[in-house]
Amino acid sequence: MSAAQFIISDRFSAAPGRSGRIICTARTTGTLPHKNVPALTKADSILSMKSKKSKNENNAKICAEVRQVYDWLDSQLKLLNIDCSACGKCCDFESFGHKLFITSPELLYFYENLKPLKQMPGPACPYMENGKCTARDFRFAGCRIFFCKADDEKINELSELVIKKFKALCDEFNFPYRYVELSAALNNPELLKLIEL
Numbered sequence: 001m002s003a004a005q006f007i008i009s010d011r012f013s014a015a016p017g018r019s020g021r022i023i024c025t026a027r028t029t030g031t032l033p034h035k036n037v038p039a040l041t042k043a044d045s046i047l048s049m050k051s052k053k054s055k056n057e058n059n060a061k062i063c064a065e066v067r068q069v070y071d072w073l074d075s076q077l078k079l080l081n082i083d084c085s086a087c088g089k090c091c092d093f094e095s096f097g098h099k100l101f102i103t104s105p106e107l108l109y110f111y112e113n114l115k116p117l118k119q120m121p122g123p124a125c126p127y128m129e130n131g132k133c134t135a136r137d138f139r140f141a142g143c144r145i146f147f148c149k150a151d152d153e154k155i156n157e158l159s160e161l162v163i164k165k166f167k168a169l170c171d172e173f174n175f176p177y178r179y180v181e182l183s184a185a186l187n188n189p190e191l192l193k194l195i196e197l
């Protein structure tokens with residue numbers, strides 16, 4: 001189980017200091033913008049492109065860090081040599097009596113690799129098909145850590161370490177931290193807005 005956090009898009013917020021004054025860019029055609037809708041200026045477009053570029057760059061760095069955490073986690077789990085038949089039963093959360101929590105940087109990484117994301121209409125993970133994970137390379141820490149036959153103490157210890165790493169990553173990249181159940185992450189458009197460009 002894990003948690004998540006995001007860079008909040010500022011694409012709908014006014015730039016600091018802007019009053020909403022109408023700037024007419026349509027003199028040559030004689031048309032005027034609607035008095036309540038400020039026209040986009042060239043400077044606005046450049047600012048928006050710059051903001052998108054910088055968000056893209058930050059997201060790419062966060063995704064690289066998430067990958068490193070997963071690689072570290074996989075190496076730690078390998079040492080434990082836990083038996084798992086990859087039957088996929090634990091991905092049907094309701095029937096297994098299990099919940100999967102994820103963190104926002106993980107959701108970003110998942111999204112960047114698998115967009116558009118699937119919704120979760122039922123109690124099972126929508127990425128499980130015929131008992132197999134179709135998102136295996138990008139699956140969450142909670143998916144990697146959970147083993148029905150594992151020593152809980154060791155697994156809890158690893159979970160806490162991983163969550164600490166994701167929290168630190170969010171602090172470092174000024175990315176909002178969220179820790180939510182998978183269904184809440186996939187079915188909540190407001191949450192997804194935080195990671196979509």
Ligand code: SF4
Nearest residue numbers: 091125127128133143
């Ligand atoms: S992402 Fe894959 S491993 Fe994780 S719950 Fe979904 S199907 Fe299972």
Ligand code: SF4
Nearest residue numbers: 084085087088090148
């Ligand atoms: S952890 Fe257990 S239930 Fe889940 S895939 Fe492995 S063997 Fe199946």
